[in-house]
Amino acid sequence: MTSPDYDHFCRLIRQKSGLVLTPEKAYLVSSRLAPLARAEGLGTVENLLALLRAGASDALVQQAVDVMATHESYFFRDTAPFEQLANAVLPPLIAARQTQRSLRIWCAACSSGQEPYSVAMILKEMGPKLAGWKLDILATDMSEPILRKASTGLYNDFEVNRGLSPERQTRWFKRETDGWRVSPALQQMVRFRPHNLLQGSAGLGVFDVVFCRNVLIYFDIETKRQILDHVRRAMAPDGSLLLGSAETVLGVSSAVEPVPGLRGLYRPTDGAASRSA
Ligand SMILES: C[S@@+](CC[C@H](N)C(=O)[O-])C[C@H]1O[C@@H](n2cnc3c(N)ncnc32)[C@H](O)[C@@H]1O
Structure with a gap:
């Protein structure tokens, strides 16, 4: 997935969180955004990316940042x-x-x-x-x-x-x-x-x-x-x-x-x- 909407999304995520997304991460982006796109009634990831570029609410931007972050953790990680x-x-x-x-x-x-x-x-x-x-x-x-x-x-x-x-x-x-x-x-x-x-x-x-x-x-x-x-x-x-x-x-x-x-x-x-x- 490379498009002006995807490039804008990568810049947005970097600006809000520091997280670096590259074209190779397109599959990850797509799989993590799909549930959010459905929950927002937007149908597809492409529609969500277009809305985020056109100007979405702060709450939706924050949700998109959250789903892109990896939250994996466990007790006494690495001992x-x-x-x-x-x-x-x-x-x-x-x-x-x-x-x-x-x-x-x-x-x-x-x-x-x-x-x-x-x-x-x-x-x-x-x-x-x-x-x-x-x-x-x-x-x-x-x-x-x-x-x-x-x-x-x-x-x-x-x-x-x-x-x-x-x-x-x-x-x-x-x-x-x-x-x-x-x-x-x-x-x-x-x-x-x-x-x-x-x-x-x-x-x-x-x-x-x-x-x-x-x-x-x-x-x-x-x-x-x-x-x-x-x-x-x-x-x-x-x-x-x-x-x-x-x-x-x-x-x-x-x-x-x-x-x-x-x-x-x-x-x-x-x-x-x-x-x-
Ligand atoms: C992989 S978890 C690490 C959790 C824990 N430190 C550990 O080692 O198990 C990464 C966490 O960093 C948070 N994170 C990512 N970017 C951040 C930022 N710019 N400021 C604060 N937290 C951030 C994510 O929300 C996520 O919960």
Whole structure:
């Protein structure tokens, strides 16, 4: 599918979300837009693309952006980042924050919530080391429908069987008629809020740890660089950034640098942790 309407749609999606669509993605675009075209009574994807080019409502544009985003996520995705959080990131932070006794963690592009709830489980499982601390997990995504799902804390059998050990499922979830509900103890640690990574990080505050995983892969290099700069500005000097296993800053940004031996873990290039390393 190549047409002025398709080219306009690619520009629109890039402008709204950063997501890069190329002519080779036409099949993906078509399969994801078809249900929306039917739901809107437009019949075909071509009609939907034409309407989006002619001038559609903000709500329809937002729906089209949402369906083009990949929301795949699961608990303790890739395992290693969560082990690094527990074993390499939190111990020095706990030592450094003994006076404030507070930690802030940002899950940027959190999708349906499995990532921030996994982080909450790790924090809870630190036991007495974090007892009485103020723990704030901010979980953001550009998609409001996926945030609504995340904030219910309700997952089906398939979702709880992806990445969760039976022990964690028993400890942190309760069976309900519609699925498995995250315990209130974890839910109250996580705040969900809409946020588009293209809009920078002003107003979000400063974070000790940032998870920005499996989202940079969808952007072009300049967008990745801008987002990494924004993320760096939102990090404490001794903070940590965790990226996805297919993501790297090499050749993209010098705002953060890899922590040797810990794949996917980054520290601010000019940060306190880097200076003392
Ligand atoms: C594949 S999911 C990653 C979820 C989670 N971080 C993980 O690793 O499992 C990508 C998420 O990025 C979100 N996203 C895409 N572009 C975004 C943007 N410009 N700003 C904020 N979120 C965005 C999508 O809505 C989607 O929920």
